[in-house]
Amino acid sequence: MATATVTVTGTGTGTGTGTGVDMNWPLKKKTNGDGHSNGHIIEMLGITKIYDTGKIKVEALRGIDLVVNKGEFVAVVGPSGSGKSTLLNLIGCLDTPSGGTYHLGGEAVAGLDRDQLADVRNRRVGFVFQNFNLLPQLTALENVEMPMLFGGIGRRERRRRAMEHLEKVGLGDRVEHRPTELSGGQMQRVAIARALAMEPDIVLADEPTGNLDTGSGSDVMSLLTELWGQGRTLVVVTHDKTLASRAGRVVEIRDGVVVTDEQAVA
């Protein structure tokens, strides 16, 4: 890979851009653009991303066109370093593109500042990372409540929703456990509950089964597939062929461009 000289590999945590529990989440509501959405939840045109580390510029994305309809389950595949995490971070408003236009749910987001991006992210996006990104000192319940706390949702409602979502992922009997007292698969299920508790338009997962054994990976896959069945929009970066095969659509990225984009044959 031509870009292998750069040490950051962006496994979802390496970019330092966020954990899904961003302390800067503002509470104010704002809209941007005309709010049209024409059934496209994601509309990216000519998106580029250049990481400028001073010494060296890395062209991580070199013109991505990607339109995703509400309710699609899209798997993003491609070799390591091809730009998958960069793309997911842009989709999720964790970072801004260097060029191109991006509408998320009809809102123009490419030119927003940090606070505005955090607001869009908070309202629309749920994240699931390879390394779970749970706060170790908090219980499962408190971890799930965290984004709702920053989202300005009241205490009782936070607790109610956190319980509901932990039960949905099969962890109703583990709500008082801390991450160290949970298995990898259970931690990832807590992270999924946390992503869902904000009732996002779109759920993004970066290698969600990457740190799991086959069995727990398969449980997590089933949960994600179930989500899709409930009509949510899901974009999952994965090396896992089985997970990719469950998606309705597979987008393959190489060297920062989309090389194939295929609907699964039912």
Ligand SMILES: Nc1ncnc2c1ncn2[C@@H]1O[C@H](COP(=O)(O)OP(=O)(O)O)[C@@H](O)[C@H]1O
């Ligand atoms: N924060 C960053 N700073 C500089 N370069 C980065 C950063 N994040 C990723 N990169 C580089 O951008 C390219 C794409 O990375 P990434 O999106 O993480 O790929 P993938 O997720 O497909 O492995 C790689 O060359 C990577 O080294």
Ligand SMILES: [Mg+2]
């Ligand atoms: Mg990655």
